[in-house]
Structure formats: structure tokens, C-alpha cells
Amino acid sequence: MEIKYTIQGLLIYISIAVYLFAFLLTLLGRKKAGHLLHALGSGVAALAFGYRWHHVRHVPLQNLFEVFLCLGMISYPISRFCRRILRVGGEYGDMLIAAIVLFPAGFVFKADPQRLPPALQSWLFTPHVAVYMLSYIFMAKATFQAVAQLAGKTPSPGEDIVSPEQGTYRVVCAGFPLLTLGLVLGSWWGKLAWGDYWGWDPKELWSLASWLVYLGYFHFRYMFGRRYARANSIWAIAGTAAIVITLLWVNLSRLFPGLHSYAT
Amino acid sequence: MNRFRRAVMWAALLLIILLTALSIYGAFIGPERAERFFNSIALGVYWLVLAVLLAVGIIVFRRLIRMPGLLLIHLGCIIVLAGGIWGSKAGYGLREKLFGISKIREGQMVIHEGTRENQVMIGSARETAELPFQVGLKDFRMEYYKPGQLLVQSRQGKRWSIPAEIGNEYPLDEQHGTVKILRSFENFKIKKEDGKNVYYDDPQPGSNPALEVQINPPDGDAKTRYVFELFPGHAHAEDKLSLRYQRVISDYVSELQVIKDDKVVAEKDIEVNHPLYYGGYHFYQHSYDDKAGRYTVLMVVSDTGLNLVYAGYLMLCIGVLWHLWLRHLLKAIKPKDTGAADSGGAAVPGPSIEPDPPIVNDTVSLAPGGI
Numbered sequence: 001m002e003i004k005y006t007i008q009g010l011l012i013y014i015s016i017a018v019y020l021f022a023f024l025l026t027l028l029g030r031k032k033a034g035h036l037l038h039a040l041g042s043g044v045a046a047l048a049f050g051y052r053w054h055h056v057r058h059v060p061l062q063n064l065f066e067v068f069l070c071l072g073m074i075s076y077p078i079s080r081f082c083r084r085i086l087r088v089g090g091e092y093g094d095m096l097i098a099a100i101v102l103f104p105a106g107f108v109f110k111a112d113p114q115r116l117p118p119a120l121q122s123w124l125f126t127p128h129v130a131v132y133m134l135s136y137i138f139m140a141k142a143t144f145q146a147v148a149q150l151a152g153k154t155p156s157p158g159e160d161i162v163s164p165e166q167g168t169y170r171v172v173c174a175g176f177p178l179l180t181l182g183l184v185l186g187s188w189w190g191k192l193a194w195g196d197y198w199g200w201d202p203k204e205l206w207s208l209a210s211w212l213v214y215l216g217y218f219h220f221r222y223m224f225g226r227r228y229a230r231a232n233s234i235w236a237i238a239g240t241a242a243i244v245i246t247l248l249w250v251n252l253s254r255l256f257p258g259l260h261s262y263a264t
Numbered sequence: 265m266n267r268f269r270r271a272v273m274w275a276a277l278l279l280i281i282l283l284t285a286l287s288i289y290g291a292f293i294g295p296e297r298a299e300r301f302f303n304s305i306a307l308g309v310y311w312l313v314l315a316v317l318l319a320v321g322i323i324v325f326r327r328l329i330r331m332p333g334l335l336l337i338h339l340g341c342i343i344v345l346a347g348g349i350w351g352s353k354a355g356y357g358l359r360e361k362l363f364g365i366s367k368i369r370e371g372q373m374v375i376h377e378g379t380r381e382n383q384v385m386i387g388s389a390r391e392t393a394e395l396p397f398q399v400g401l402k403d404f405r406m407e408y409y410k411p412g413q414l415l416v417q418s419r420q421g422k423r424w425s426i427p428a429e430i431g432n433e434y435p436l437d438e439q440h441g442t443v444k445i446l447r448s449f450e451n452f453k454i455k456k457e458d459g460k461n462v463y464y465d466d467p468q469p470g471s472n473p474a475l476e477v478q479i480n481p482p483d484g485d486a487k488t489r490y491v492f493e494l495f496p497g498h499a500h501a502e503d504k505l506s507l508r509y510q511r512v513i514s515d516y517v518s519e520l521q522v523i524k525d526d527k528v529v530a531e532k533d534i535e536v537n538h539p540l541y542y543g544g545y546h547f548y549q550h551s552y553d554d555k556a557g558r559y560t561v562l563m564v565v566s567d568t569g570l571n572l573v574y575a576g577y578l579m580l581c582i583g584v585l586w587h588l589w590l591r592h593l594l595k596a597i598k599p600k601d602t603g604a605a606d607s608g609g610a611a612v613p614g615p616s617i618e619p620d621p622p623i624v625n626d627t628v629s630l631a632p633g634g635i
Contacts, residue, residue: 115512118513118535177581177584177585180581195546199299202291209287212284213284220277223277
């Protein structure tokens with residue numbers, strides 16, 4: 001546990017507090033106020049991200065502190081996209097996701113600025129990591145929808161949103177192309193930096209496993225539609241579990257030595 | 265859906281689950297063992313079965329032909345697999361046996377500055393092979409972020425990180441005074457002149473980066489210390505502060521020339537992320553002489569199968585983007601009377617193993633009022 005007595009830390013803590021307050025207000029039925037606070041929390045997180053960018057003088061997506069900061073910032077725009085375009089609800093979950101992903105940035109990971117090692121000095125660095133971050137937030141939202149489906153939640157009468165099962169599917173559909181792009185861009189970058197488009201590195205294999213779980217989800221849902229809705233939800237949750245392992249365990253555990261160790 | 269198509273779908277699902285499990289297993293055994301495992305005969309059979317099943321899927325499911333996105337995704341996967349197999353060790357062995365084509369798949373070259381080389385070490389360096397051209401190294405250099413850092417630590421454990429900028433004086437605290445950086449050296453040497461030590465930067469080849477630092481305690485008894493990057497433990501026992509000099513490498517650069525028939529046919533300064541490509545091979549900055557920086561180690565990799573893999577990636581990405589995003593976007597921006605609206609959140613009945621499966625009624629629409 002590391003408390004950051006810096007402007008950077010202060011912005012992160014404000015953002016977490018605002019997200020949690022937004023979550024509570026939404027649960028208490030004050031949706032409009034919750035929505036405004038959600039936007040405010042995202043704005044503060046964006047300020048923290050911008051501050052970090054200015055501080056380290058490169059796009060701050062190098063280590064776990066920076067990627068979690070980025071995740072905390074993008075939750076709100078994705079939440080709005082899902083509501084307005086995909087008609088998927090569950091904003092209270094998005095507020096909670098944002099607070100949860102900012103927590104490690106605020107309290108766990110060190111924020112010491114680092115210079116980019118030669119391998120990360122590539123134009124592929126930003127798009128590769130950015131598309132993965134976007135896809136991870138989509139998939140985290142899909143998991144909340146899947147949990148809501150398993151809990152038997154249905155949209156309130158008059159609410160113009162789809163059921164949690166459909167919501168899971170729609171959000172996975174939105175996130176999967178980003179997951180695919182992340183995998184392919186990473187492979188291309190691996191070829192340029194290390195000489196091979198596939199190095200059988202633990203991070204690569206776990207990211208492939210995550211992608212395959214969602215591929216399995218699509219095939220299973222194609223075969224059975226919504227007949228086994230609970231099984232569909234479990235596929236989606238399994239995908240996010242694989243993502244969490246890819247993002248965290250592979251970097252933090254000594255079980256998985258590999259080429260991505262600079263990300264810790 | 266007839267029994268055969270149902271069997272194909274089940275087989276596809278099982279192969280996906282199996283590959284997921286194998287990927288997780290591979291992540292636990294480390295990259296080298298994983299590479300051997302995924303290139304073993306058993307896994308070779310798996311890759312072939314997967315490629316055949318993908319092809320069978322395209323033939324038996326009309327939906328895959330009718331929907332360009334799905335077709336591109338499945339064809340892309342087949343092409344990636346074909347490229348991977350073509351460029352694998354087994355693929356090389358097969359081509360050598362069948363067509364007599366012999367090409368270096370992967371190896372390393374050690375080249376000293378001012379020399380040229382065409383020998384490639386393969387595997388554990390017991391085997392060597394020759395390239396049909398030579399690669400020369402004009403110069404190898406390492407570049408560093410500027411300025412470096414002087415790390416100062418007191419006996420109480422208090423730390424300061426100071427930019428190693430010459431002439432600047434940095435305050436520490438009331439107890440320790442200030443620190444001033446007087447000089448920096450790339451290749452620090454000492455010589456005796458009139459019985460005195462003279463410290464100088466030797467222009468001869470070699471590397472011994474160091475800083476000349478003046479410590480100014482509050483009592484005014486200033487001391488000069490030399491801090492070496494390569495010898496971090498070097499310190500005076502009576503000092504209250506321990507000093508370290510640290511620089512961060514920003515790049516490794518090898519200035520290469522490709523020479524064929526005594527003519528320079530290609531030239532490039534290679535860096536990490538910027539390999540040289542010539543004659544069907546990529547040359548990567550792999551390692552270097554960490555003592556004196558007089559030689560470079562290149563990784564040589566053949567491009568066999570690479571274009572197929574890249575083509576497959578492109579098809580896969582276009583297919584996924586088209587199928588899950590773009591076609592819905594186009595549908596949404598079309599005028600409504602052309603049938604943009606779809607079936608909304610209508611429930612999909614029963615198992616969806618139909619020629620036109622329920623997934624059609626349940627795809628994402630980018631229109632606010634879609635689906």
C-alpha cells in the first residue's frame with residue numbers, strides 16, 4: 001500500500017472519491033446527479049492522465065500505474081457509448097469499474113517516472129496498448145452485464161435498454177475488434193522489435209487465451225442462441241478473468257518470466 | 265442444421281477450448297519450452313486439423329460465404345496458420361526435402377567494427393551457415409537519455425535523485441549541505457604527473473563513465489568525489505553520503521552495410537524496432553559488446569511465410585471490424601426506408617443452429633434506435 005502525497009496522487013484520489021459518490025447516488029436513484037459526477041470523475045482522471053503525460057514526456061501507457069490510470073479515465077466515454085448507441089445500461093457498474101481500476105494506480109503501483117526503453121520507442125506502442133485498454137473496459141462492462149444476467153436482473157419498465165444477456169453480447173461485440181487489433185498490432189510490433197511475430201511469451205499466450213475465450217463465446221452463442229443464457233454469461237465472465245490474469249498476474253507473478261517484464 | 269454441420273460446430277468449439285487450455289499451459293512452462301511444445305508433432309497435427317476444419321466450415325456454412333466479414337475472418341485464420349506452418353522449422357525441413365530449397369531460418373551474427381561477415385551461427389552456435397552476401401559494421405554505439413542521474417543516499421536512508429548537469433549545485437538538506445557536479449567523463453582514467461594524480465577523459469576506445477562531484481557540507485569542509493557508473497560500490501568509508509551515477513540507455517545503433525560482389529548494395533543504421541531488410545532476411549539489433557562496445561550481435565531471421573501471416577492478419581482485422589462494427593454503421597447511416605431498422609431486442613427462440621441463425625437478429629447496431 002502506497003499513498004501518493006503528490007498532485008498526481010491527489011487527482012487520482014479525488015477521481016476515485018467522485019466515482020464512488022456517483023455510484024452511491026445512482027444506487028439511491030439519483031441518476032442524473034450520478035451521471036454528472038461520473039463525467040466529473042472521468043474529467044479529473046483525464047487531468048491526472050494529462051498531468052502524468054506532461055511529467056514523463058511520453059504517452060503514459062508504459063507500466064501498470066499508467067495503464068490503470070488510463071483505464072480509470074476511459075470508463076465514462078465507453079459507458080455513454082454503450083448507453084446511447086448500444087442501448088446497454090448498467091452505468092452504476094461503470095462507475096464502480098472506474099473506481100476499482102483507479103485503486104491500484106492510487107494505492108498499489110509506484111508512480112516513479114521511467115524513461116522509455118528502446119523496445120518501447122515505436123509508433124506501435126500507443127495504438128497497441130490503447131486498443132487493449134479500450135477493449136478491457138468494454139469487456140469489464142460486459143462482465144457486469146453477465147453478472148446482472150446471472151442475478152436475474154431485467155431492465156426497469158420504460159427504460160430503453162436491452163436485457164443483460166443481450167447487453168453482454170452487444171458490449172462483447174464492441175470490444176472484440178479492439179481485442180483483435182491489440183493482438184495483431186502486438187504481433188506486428190514483436191516482429192519489428194524482437195524478430196518474431198509470435199514469441200510464445202506468457203503475456204502473448206494469455207492474451208491469445210483471452211481472445212480465444214471470447215471466440216468460444218461467439219461460437220457457443222451462435223450454436224445455442226439464448227437457450228443457455230447462463231452459460232453465455234459464464235463465457236463472458238471467463239473472458240474477463242483471462243484478461244485480468246493477462247494484465248496483472250502475468251506481470252506481477254514470477255511464474256511467468258517473459259519479454260513483457262518492463263510493464264511491471 | 266443438419267448433423268454434419270452440427271458436428272463441425274461442435275468440433276470448432278472443442279478445438280477453441282483445447283487451444284485456450286494449451287495456451288494457458290504454454291504460459292506456465294516458459295517461452296522456450298512453449299515454442300518446442302507448440303512446434304511438436306502432436307501440435308502440428310492440431311494446427312492442420314484446425315486449418316482443415318476452418319476450410320470445411322467455409323464450405324458447409326453458406327452464411328460464411330454470404331457474409332464477407334465472417335468469410336474474411338475464417339480465411340484470415342487459415343492464411344495465418346498456413347504462413348505459420350510455412351515458416352516453421354517443420355516447414356523448412358519439408359521444403360528442403362521436397363524442393364531442395366535451403367535457407368537459414370534464424371541465427372545470429374557477431375560483427376566487429378570495421379569488419380564484414382557472412383557467417384551465421386545457428387542454434388547453440390555449434391552450427392554455422394553462410395549468407396549469399398556479407399554484412400559489414402561501420403560503427404556500433406549506445407545512446408543515452410540526457411542528463412544522467414546522480415543518486416545520493418544519506419546514512420539515515422534519505423534519498424535524492426539529481427540531474428547530472430555540469431556546473432549546477434543542488435541543495436540536499438540542512439545536515440548535508442549541497443552537491444555540485446563539476447565534470448563528466450565518458451572514459452575516466454588516472455595518470456601521474458609530477459607525483460600528483462591527474463584525472464582525464466581518455467579519447468582511446470573504452471568506456472568508464474564517471475562524474476566529478478563536489479560535496480559541500482554546512483561546515484564548509486568541501487570534498488571532491490568521483491562516482492563511477494560501472495563501479496557503484498566505490499565510496500570512501502568516512503563519507504556521510506553514498507553516491508551512484510546512473511544513465512538510461514535510449515538506443516542501440518549499428519551502422520550496417522550489405523556487401524555483394526565487393527559493392528555496397530544496401531546501407532542502414534539499425535536500431536531496436538528498425539531492422540534492416542535485404543535478400544529475404546531481416547537483421548535485428550540483438551546484443552552488443554557490453555565491455556567496450558566494439559562489436560554488435562545481430563539476429564538474422566528469414567521472411568519465409570511472413571507475408572502470408574501479415575495478409576492473414578489484415579483479413580482477420582478487416583473481417584472482424586466489418587462484421588462487428590462497420591456493416592452496422594453503414595446500416596445505421598442508410599436512409600430508414602432502405603431497411604435500416606432491424607428487429608430490436610426481440611427474443612431469439614430456441615437453439616440457433618439454423619442456416620440463417622439468430623445471431624443475425626442479435627447483432628450490434630450502431631443506430632441509437634437499432635436492433
